[in-house]
Amino acid sequence: MFRLDHPLKSPLFDYYAPLGPSYRGVLSIPHSGEVIPDVFLPYLSGDEMAYKEDVDFKVNELVDIPALQSAGVAVLVAHVHRICVDLNRAESNCILFWKDNTQGKKLVIKDPTLDETERFIEIYHRPYFEILKATLQDLEKRKGGLVSMVDLHSMPSRPTEYHMKQNPHQKLHRPDFCISDRKGKTCRPEFIEFFHEQLTKKGHESSFNDPYIGGYVTEFVDQFRTNNIQIEINRSIYMSEKDKILTQEKVLKLKPLLTEVLIQGFEKFDS
Secondary structure, X not given: OOOOOOOEEOOOEEXXXXXXXXXXXXXXXXXXXXXXXXXXXXXXXXXXXXXXXXXXXXXXXXXXXXXXXXXXEEEEEEOEOOOOEOOOOOHHHOEOOOOEOOXXXXXXXXXXXXXXXXXXXXXXXXXXXXXXXXXXXXXHHHOOOOEEEEEEEEEOOOOOHHHHHHOOOOOOOOOOEEEEOOXXXXXXXXXXXXXXXXXXXXXXXXXXXXXXXXXXXXXXXXXOOEEEEEEEEEHHHOEEOOOOEEOHHHHHHHHHHHHHHHHHHHHHOOO
16 A cells, blocks of 8 residues: 555645555545646637536545545545546546537537547556556455445536436436445445435435446446445535535535545445
8 A cells, every 4th residue: 555644646646545554445536636737728629617617626625635544545636627538437438528518618629639549548547547456456455355435526416408418317306415336236235325324314315326327437446346336426515506616614514524424434344
C-alpha cells in the first residue's frame, strides 16, 4: 500500500493513502475534476459555462478525507475534467466522448486522430486505473475476505433531455441518493443494503440501480475480490444547480453524515 504522510499528487489525481491500523478499502471520485489541460483546448468549443454542466461538482469536498484515511480507507480524486477524459468509461470511448453536454450545448468541435486518441488514453486514462488496480491488489493480499470499494458521483436533481432519450421511462423525481451494483453483479446484497439502510435512517431517500446502475469503474473493480458499489448524490441536496456553487449550510450537514455512513460501511465489511 502507498503509505504516505501526504497525498500523492499529480496533474491527474490525488491519492490519499490509508493511515489507520487496518486497511479497509477504497473511495474513488473520478468525475469532480475541473482541470482542462491545454492540449485539449483545440478540440473544445470554449463555452466554459457549458463545461460546468455535468461535473460532479465538488464531490471531493462532501467527504472528510483525513477521517476516511484514519479509518483505513484510501481515497482517489481525479483532477481532469470528464469532457476531456471520462474515467467512468472504457478506453474505447473515454476521450472527448461528450460532444454536447446533457443540456444540448456544444462541447467538442473536432475529433482527435486515432494516434492522438491513443496518446490521450495513455496519459490521462490509464494512470487512474493503474493506481486503482495496485491499491486493490495490495488490499486483496492483506485481507482474507472481500475488499470494499465505493465510487462516488453526483447527479442532476431531474433528468435532462439527454437522460430522457437514454431512458424515456425513467422517473422525473430523483432520490437524494442512487446506490448501484450493476443490478446485483458487483457486491453481496447485504453490502448495498447496508448503505441504503443507513442513509434512510438519517432521513434521506435512496434508490437501488435507479436511475443509474453503475459505470465502467464498478465494472473494472469487479475483476477483483470486492464488494463494490456506485453512489450518486442528488446535486440539489448540496449545491445550487443553476449557479454552480456549493450551498454551505447543506454541505455542513451532509459532509459528516456521508463520511460517517462510508466509514461505518467500510468498518462493518472489513473481513
